[in-house]
Amino acid sequence: MLSACLAFALVAALVTVTPGLDTMLVLRTTVSGGRRVGYLGAVGISAGCLAWAVASAAGLTALLAASHMAFTAVRIAGACYLLWLGAQALWRTRTGNAPAIVDEPISKGAAFRTGLVTNLLNPKAGVFYMSLLPQFVPHGASMFWTSLIFAGIHVAEGLLWFAVVVAAAGTARHLLTRPGVKRRLQQITGLAFIGFGLRIATEH
Numbered sequence: 001m002l003s004a005c006l007a008f009a010l011v012a013a014l015v016t017v018t019p020g021l022d023t024m025l026v027l028r029t030t031v032s033g034g035r036r037v038g039y040l041g042a043v044g045i046s047a048g049c050l051a052w053a054v055a056s057a058a059g060l061t062a063l064l065a066a067s068h069m070a071f072t073a074v075r076i077a078g079a080c081y082l083l084w085l086g087a088q089a090l091w092r093t094r095t096g097n098a099p100a101i102v103d104e105p106i107s108k109g110a111a112f113r114t115g116l117v118t119n120l121l122n123p124k125a126g127v128f129y130m131s132l133l134p135q136f137v138p139h140g141a142s143m144f145w146t147s148l149i150f151a152g153i154h155v156a157e158g159l160l161w162f163a164v165v166v167a168a169a170g171t172a173r174h175l176l177t178r179p180g181v182k183r184r185l186q187q188i189t190g191l192a193f194i195g196f197g198l199r200i201a202t203e204h
Contacts, residue, residue: 001138004146005153008136012154016161021082021122021196025115026162028189030169033106038169042162044112046155048119053151056129057144077121079201085114086193090186122200 022045030038106114119125133147 004136004138008150009153016157026165029111030166035170037111038166040108041111041115044115048116052125053129057147079197082193082197086190090190
């Protein structure tokens with residue numbers, strides 16, 4: 001069991017540190033609201049991952065994947081949410097004197113909800129757990145409880161990685177909140193959200 005946990009931890013760590021939507025969300029949230037808000041955004045993301053992991057262990061993700069209509073509904077809802085976030089970020093930087101969204105600090109509750117909803121509406125998270133976790137479950141071990149252990153490992157690694165991102169963004173916040181820099185950051189963030197949304201919308 002220990003060797004299985006170590007093997008999964010290594011693979012999950014590689015997936016965790018790969019730049020993606022979650023890292024972008026934590027970076028944006030930290031720059032907007034500070035370190036505490038950034039940490040809450042990370043907690044929201046982790047809560048969403050944990051929810052998908054429990055659903056996968058209980059077999060609910062398999063049912064979702066088996067139902068084309070349900071899977072498509074979650075996928076389209078997630079894509080629309082990301083497109084909305086991206087469009088909102090770009091709209092705030094549409095003119096030279098328009099305030100960037102980082103001028104309006106994100107509240108702690110909003111940061112948590114954004115991280116949570118973004119992951120809950122991303123069916124790729126469920127597919128990740130459903131396809132990856134069973135490969136590391138030792139023969140004869142409980143699929144449900146072992147999957148939850150693996151999920152806990154993944155969430156813990158995610159929180160550690162997000163702590164690094166929050167610390168780095170918090171340290172450089174004085175630079176990232178300069179008018180020219182924060183406007184460019186918002187444009188990059190908006191385009192990234194739109195890109196992730198389009199990717200989710202077009203994937204099957």
